[in-house]
Amino acid sequence: MTDKASTSRGQGKSKDDDDENDAIEDSDTLNLVRSRRRGDVFAEQYNPEVEDAEETDLPNYPKSPEEKEKLRQAISNIFLFRDVTEEQMERVLQSMEKKKVKAGDVIIQQGASGDYFYVIESGSYEFVVTDSVGKSKEVSTLEHEGSFGELALMYNQPRAATVTALTDGELWAMSRQTFRTILLSSAYKKRKQYEEFLSKVEILDVLTPYERSNLCDALETQTYGDKAVIFREGDEAHGMYLVEKGQVRISSSKESNLALLNAGDYFGELALITKRPRAATATAVGKTYVAFLNLGAFERLLGPCMEVLKKHIDAYKGK
Numbered sequence: 008m009t010d011k012a013s014t015s016r017g018q019g020k021s022k023d024d025d026d027e028n029d030a031i032e033d034s035d036t037l038n039l040v041r042s043r044r045r046g047d048v049f050a051e052q053y054n055p056e057v058e059d060a061e062e063t064d065l066p067n068y069p070k071s072p073e074e075k076e077k078l079r080q081a082i083s084n085i086f087l088f089r090d091v092t093e094e095q096m097e098r099v100l101q102s103m104e105k106k107k108v109k110a111g112d113v114i115i116q117q118g119a120s121g122d123y124f125y126v127i128e129s130g131s132y133e134f135v136v137t138d139s140v141g142k143s144k145e146v147s148t149l150e151h152e153g154s155f156g157e158l159a160l161m162y163n164q165p166r167a168a169t170v171t172a173l174t175d176g177e178l179w180a181m182s183r184q185t186f187r188t189i190l191l192s193s194a195y196k197k198r199k200q201y202e203e204f205l206s207k208v209e210i211l212d213v214l215t216p217y218e219r220s221n222l223c224d225a226l227e228t229q230t231y232g233d234k235a236v237i238f239r240e241g242d243e244a245h246g247m248y249l250v251e252k253g254q255v256r257i258s259s260s261k262e263s264n265l266a267l268l269n270a271g272d273y274f275g276e277l278a279l280i281t282k283r284p285r286a287a288t289a290t291a292v293g294k295t296y297v298a299f300l301n302l303g304a305f306e307r308l309l310g311p312c313m314e315v316l317k318k319h320i321d322a323y324k325g326k
């Protein structure tokens with residue numbers, strides 16, 4: 008058992024945590040911890056569905072109105088924050104602490120226990136995953152926006168990647184406690200809601216589990232009654248859709264029945280790829296639930312599926 012596992016689902020602090028905090032407080036930069044951290048796999052998994060987050064006093068780091076606004080901006084595009092209420096947002100803004108980082112700082116070490124979730128204010132960050140035979144692979148980089156470090160806090164698992172600052176920069180750090188109290192329950196529910204459904208969507212097979220989790224955060228379910236129009240031919244396009252439940256008919260001015268889509272099918276991607284108006288009309292058949300992915304998220308998250316999506320476009324041309 009690791010220290011963390013023996014402190015019962017992360018509610019107490021381990022020696023490693025204290026070391027980590029010391030490192031941060033000592034320097035005001037994240038010159039974090041390499042060899043001291045351990046890569047054990049936790050025996051116990053946290054399950055937010057059966058254990059409510061504790062409501063305790065959260066830290067309060069005073070900020071100027073300008074700083075608060077900058078932080079609000081930095082989190083405005085992060086899907087994990089989308090469902091927080093205005094009151095919760097105030098608590099988030101109060102409780103996040105600014106950290107300066109230097110190029111080369113290891114902010115998160117794969118295998119370590121997790122104490123902070125980070126939002127990027129500035130700087131570039133590299134993500135490297137090392138597999139069980141010790142082979143390392145750079146899986147992504149983030150520049151000047153985005154967030155990381157949610158997995159270990161959400162699932163009570165060791166850090167899944169090593170995150171290194173490639174440039175000097177600034178991060179906003181949210182403690183495990185704040186993350187659990189404010190973000191965990193809605194974020195976890197959202198991922199759970201969509202994970203099973205997305206595993207059945209064929210075009211998404213190329214996504215890694217991590218990419219799929221990010222997609223869960225970005226989706227929004229919309230409900231349409233029988234014969235309700237989802238979009239019309241000629242409309243400007245703002246996103247694509249996955250059919251969750253029910254059916255969707257695709258028709259155009261020339262052809263009344265181009266396709267009848269079922270659960271697991273997708274539509275609305277063509278206009279996003281060609282950057283043209285909608286080429287057809289989409290109408291619900293019976294009560295229908297669709298998962299909507301907005302344009303920004305489509306561009307950010309579905310890159311790995313683009314080849315398959317484009318191949319599919321060729322099939323439309325035959326119609």
Ligand SMILES: Nc1ncnc2c1ncn2[C@@H]1O[C@@H]2COP(=O)(O)O[C@H]2[C@H]1O
Nearest residue numbers: 134146155156157158159166167168217
């Ligand atoms: N391919 C990836 N696999 C796992 N984690 C990733 C990946 N890319 C980025 N990350 C982030 O790297 C973080 C490392 O710490 P966590 O495991 O807490 O959360 C992880 C994610 O936020």
